[in-house]
Amino acid sequence: MKGSRADKAATVVFWALGLVTIALLAFIIIEILARGFLTAINPKFFLGKPEAIKAGGGIFPMIISSLYLAALTILISLPIAIGAAIYMAEYAKKGRLNNFIRFCLDSLATLPSIVFGLFGLALFVIYFRWSYCLLAGAFTLAILNLPILLRSTEEAIKLVPNTYREASMCLGASRWTTIRQVVIPTALPGIMTSTILPIGRIMGESAAIVYTTGLFIRNIPISPFDTAAPLAGYIWYAQSEALVPDYRQIVNGGAALLLIIVFAIYFLARWAGNRYQQTKLLGPKMK
Amino acid sequence: MPEEALENKMVIKDLSMYYTDFKAIEDVTFDVPARRITALIGPSGCGKSTLVRCLNRMNDLIEGVRVEGEVVLDSENVYQQGFDTIGLRRRVGMVFQRPNPFPKSIYENVAYGPKLVGIKDKEELDFIVEDSLKKAALWHEVKTILRESGQNLSGGQQQRLCIARVIAVQPEVILFDEPCSAIDPVATQLIEDLMAELKENFTMVIVTHNMQQAARVSDFTAFMLVQEQGQPGRLIEYGDTNTMFTNPSDERTERYITGRFG
Ligand SMILES: Nc1ncnc2c1ncn2[C@@H]1O[C@H](COP(=O)(O)OP(=O)(O)OP(=O)(O)O)[C@@H](O)[C@H]1O
Ligand SMILES: [Mg+2]
Numbered sequence: 001m002k003g004s005r006a007d008k009a010a011t012v013v014f015w016a017l018g019l020v021t022i023a024l025l026a027f028i029i030i031e032i033l034a035r036g037f038l039t040a041i042n043p044k045f046f047l048g049k050p051e052a053i054k055a056g057g058g059i060f061p062m063i064i065s066s067l068y069l070a071a072l073t074i075l076i077s078l079p080i081a082i083g084a085a086i087y088m089a090e091y092a093k094k095g096r097l098n099n100f101i102r103f104c105l106d107s108l109a110t111l112p113s114i115v116f117g118l119f120g121l122a123l124f125v126i127y128f129r130w131s132y133c134l135l136a137g138a139f140t141l142a143i144l145n146l147p148i149l150l151r152s153t154e155e156a157i158k159l160v161p162n163t164y165r166e167a168s169m170c171l172g173a174s175r176w177t178t179i180r181q182v183v184i185p186t187a188l189p190g191i192m193t194s195t196i197l198p199i200g201r202i203m204g205e206s207a208a209i210v211y212t213t214g215l216f217i218r219n220i221p222i223s224p225f226d227t228a229a230p231l232a233g234y235i236w237y238a239q240s241e242a243l244v245p246d247y248r249q250i251v252n253g254g255a256a257l258l259l260i261i262v263f264a265i266y267f268l269a270r271w272a273g274n275r276y277q278q279t280k281l282l283g284p285k286m287k
Numbered sequence: 288m289p290e291e292a293l294e295n296k297m298v299i300k301d302l303s304m305y306y307t308d309f310k311a312i313e314d315v316t317f318d319v320p321a322r323r324i325t326a327l328i329g330p331s332g333c334g335k336s337t338l339v340r341c342l343n344r345m346n347d348l349i350e351g352v353r354v355e356g357e358v359v360l361d362s363e364n365v366y367q368q369g370f371d372t373i374g375l376r377r378r379v380g381m382v383f384q385r386p387n388p389f390p391k392s393i394y395e396n397v398a399y400g401p402k403l404v405g406i407k408d409k410e411e412l413d414f415i416v417e418d419s420l421k422k423a424a425l426w427h428e429v430k431t432i433l434r435e436s437g438q439n440l441s442g443g444q445q446q447r448l449c450i451a452r453v454i455a456v457q458p459e460v461i462l463f464d465e466p467c468s469a470i471d472p473v474a475t476q477l478i479e480d481l482m483a484e485l486k487e488n489f490t491m492v493i494v495t496h497n498m499q500q501a502a503r504v505s506d507f508t509a510f511m512l513v514q515e516q517g518q519p520g521r522l523i524e525y526g527d528t529n530t531m532f533t534n535p536s537d538e539r540t541e542r543y544i545t546g547r548f549g
Binding site for chain 2: 093161163164165166167168169170171172173174177181182185186277
């Protein structure tokens, strides 16, 4: 039969394509870890201070910079994204304005990150006179990530079945109460997962931060107004500009470490999401 | 049934409703007597759900909905300017076709409504939860698992949980939109028994596709029909359930009840 043969062929093709994707991913991960894993797990490396000229420097301040920057960025962008997503998913009427907002967001999402970097440089670093600092980077990355964060948050909210909203309204809840008490709690694990992708991107972003946050530091940044050197930017810097003789090792180790950290955050967030679902939503015990 | 004078809890007067340009129901008029069960029957698409959702203004949530006519609850038109819809929905609760407990614990599901009106006291909430679950004939099955998700219950149990959740806000009227169509016969029996018990305190309206169910549980029946494709649904006949099922006055009602209808 022709139909079933086409069916089989399609199955094989899609299966093969899936396999290629997985293989590619596995190859990249293995390659990165093979080159840098041993360096990455060396405490002298991941807990050490970087060197400017000598070999043997560590990257601890860079790790802190990356985590600090990611936290600040999420802190800035998540409330905005959730607020906007609630508006888009729950209140906005289908129509011109809504389509226009979407069009703007999609356009924003396609801009190369260097554009955001230059924008951040012009606005935060120069015009606001913040100079190179975590906050300037965080705001830049927040703008950069807003489109995907908003989109995925909105999807998470839209996944909440309408029957929950109806049930809640039928019990005499206002729209806003329904959103607060039912929609957001139900969507929260999804929202948490939806912040993962941006976190990965924030940690991996270099073009948008080299002009806003800084490239090299020796001390751990404390204040949001301190200059910092996130890992991804530092890797780029070490590869292209640094004077240290062991820059290859730093690059490989840094890349492996970045991968490990992003994975760790991913699993942590998944775990927290599941845990929240099990405990928070089920409420207190009755005597 | 003890003979007491029938008072009307709700009166529906010349009610028409539009989904944007589409007129779904037209000039529907009938009474919903207090502490009785009124059944709403008719073929699919005749506007039964649309009609019950007018009674607690749940249709307001759909964009482009317009209503003409009156729905009177205790001598007040719920569609009058400035009527408190949130208060209305507390007074006129609703149970849906598919059981829809929140993804919260059994306890939290039932406590949801009372918490909305600001009841925070743990003892009081505990009492309401237990009382409502008992009234919904679910207490004995769930009293040891109150902290488990309401969504882990069986379909029939979930539906009773939804009934308990409505009872917990102490409404005056409860609307049921095909409450048994997604659950098995045994669970259906349980819910029918439950409705008979709830009649003492609540006025109920039930939409059903099941003629036997309408005959079994209801005191009054309204029959709706769409005459021709694209026309609005209209009320064909309304009356005492017994009379309607044994001696309908309209030929179309008879054909529908005896199953000789499309
Ligand atoms: N949200 C909506 N927007 C537009 N038209 C709708 C909407 N909901 C229902 N309708 C239309 O209104 C008419 C009545 O629908 P309704 O759901 O009230 O019928 P019903 O009697 O409850 O049917 P069923 O027995 O299948 O549940 C149908 O023609 C339906 O297509
Ligand atoms: Mg219906």
